Amino acid sequence: MTLQLAANVVVLACIYALVSVGYVLVYRVSRVLNLAHGELMMAGAYFLVGSSGLFNHDPVIGIGMAVLMGLLMGIVVYLALMRWMTGKSVLAAVLVTIALGILLRGLVVLVFTAQQFYPAAALGWNNAPVPLPGGVRVSMASATLVVITIAIYIALFLFLRFTRIGIQMRAAGQNPLLAAQRGIRLHAIYAFAWGLSTFTASIAGILLALDSGVDGQMATIGLKAFPAALVGGLDSFIGACIGALIVATAEIAAIQYVNPLLSDVVPFVVLLIVLAVRPWGLFGSREQLDRV
């Protein structure tokens, strides 16, 4: 039982961590709080619904296409919308992301209707339980999500630290003016950051859809992951990871030991407590908060 609870915490933390990494990526590089992130995650899941039907129900091609479209979606969003917000107030950019979220919710219903889809069944993907030591069980999709989340965090760490584009992304985030003067193409870097953000969000959406289906309400999971990003600090990847772990632990403890009705409230209670004590988050920097 205890081991199963620990496994549940790890799975939920990985869901939140995989979603919140997108919030951090965009904020850290372009200073924009992307409040459409949950909807972009949902769009990724719907790409899978579309691609699973289009490519003869081949799981590799279907998932691959959905992930690729997720990456392109972020680049398109930046080029079509967010690019034009350069030089405008941060609030205006945030409002644009809210509008984008509303638009995406509407588009999803128009294109796919409001019904529940199960792309795993369409792809012939068996979401069987994976038995682990100690009698612990997690679904195949959840196990994959944990592995992919860890892989993405490691890959992002290496990418940002050791690659040329990664270093440029960090530079653009720290001082865009100086970065531009040094020849860094800011719009290209921002577009890439948005693409990476929706890439990770789409992977989260795809894995959640493979686990338990997708409907228009998936976007609310993005909202639940938001406290994880804020608790950890909006400009910190390690913070997003730790924040996700704290929020997930609190949520599962509430379900198990207090009252399951509190599960929706607990992430925001944790957020309030952390913001009261440390408004810039556990691993965020004070300077970044001032910029918000």
Next chain:
Amino acid sequence: MLTLRGKLAAATILAACCPLSAQAQDAYVVGVTAAMTGPAAGTQAPVIEGMKVYIDRLNAKGGINGHQVKILIEDDQAEPSKAAANGTKLMRQDGAMIFVNSSLSSTYGPNIAESKRANVPIWFAGAVCPKEASPPANPLIFCSTGFDFSYDIPAGIDYIAKDSKNAKVGLIGMPIPISRIGIDAAEVQAKKLGLTPVDKEFIAPSTADYTPFATKLNAAAPDWSFAYGTWVTEIKTFEAMRRLGWTGKYLTYGHIQAEDDLARLKDDKLTVFTTNAMFRDELPVHKEIREAMAQAKIAYPATQTAEGWLSGMVLEAVLKKAGWPATPEKILAAMESLNLDTQGLRGGPLVWTKENHFRTKQYYRFYRWDSAKQSIARIDDWISVDVK
């Protein structure tokens, strides 16, 4: 007092301002507020789509009593403020003679109030029945929706008690009023019938992972689990429990998506009870619905539109009886004496009386997947419950 010239001017202004009211004279105007998008759309939108297909077919055949039926559908996204605005527009501006609500219960208050002000009958189709439709009914409130917790819960718990005496039961609901009241009532009913409720979970619709709830339920080792909420919560909890290795039996109310998911999951111990006959029964009316939906090319599976089709049948019967020219008063009188042959979609006729705007009898059928036959099997034929 107005002069003749003044009266003419007033009449001209009125005619110019109210073009839709003028149109209303040529057709039966039906106003609908429904959750066509938003959190409840998965359950509500197919109902309205199904009803619209039914009415479109009627119109193509010449309408009712020689007049077309004009359905004005407004999306309220299950938000009370939008439903209120829709109700006011449809009843006051558009001249709806009958007002249909197919949305969440949170939208009912403002719509019922507006229906009373406008003196237009309000009919809940596909949305949970308000208690005011049951005897002694509010004069203006009617309901044709299949499910109603006050009858569903005893029917479900009785079934479990008959199947397994002294069974341990896990209860699953959602933090929304109808589900909470229903599951609390289920707990009382279970104890009364000698069952032992071992856990009760209310699961929020925004839950990212159902496993933590399933872990807690499984730890209580129930022989049966009983769920009453939205279909997504009911079925996702079941799937999560199974993934954790639970092998017990699961009973849940079969909403419009139930038939598709029984076939998807293929689990012999997943039982659903429902008030509408499933398409596996292959009634002539099911064939008709399938053909109509295919012809109309609606995006939802035909299996999810039976409730909407039945709503169309109700509307046809009411308007036919109200005659022409129709007024809200005539429609109300027709509704108070509805006796609809449901053609097997329900266990018997749908009867409304002056005192009872819900139905005089409620019927249930139980279905599950049968692995041996590789198809959905009907476990029990119609069980009828008197509505008092």
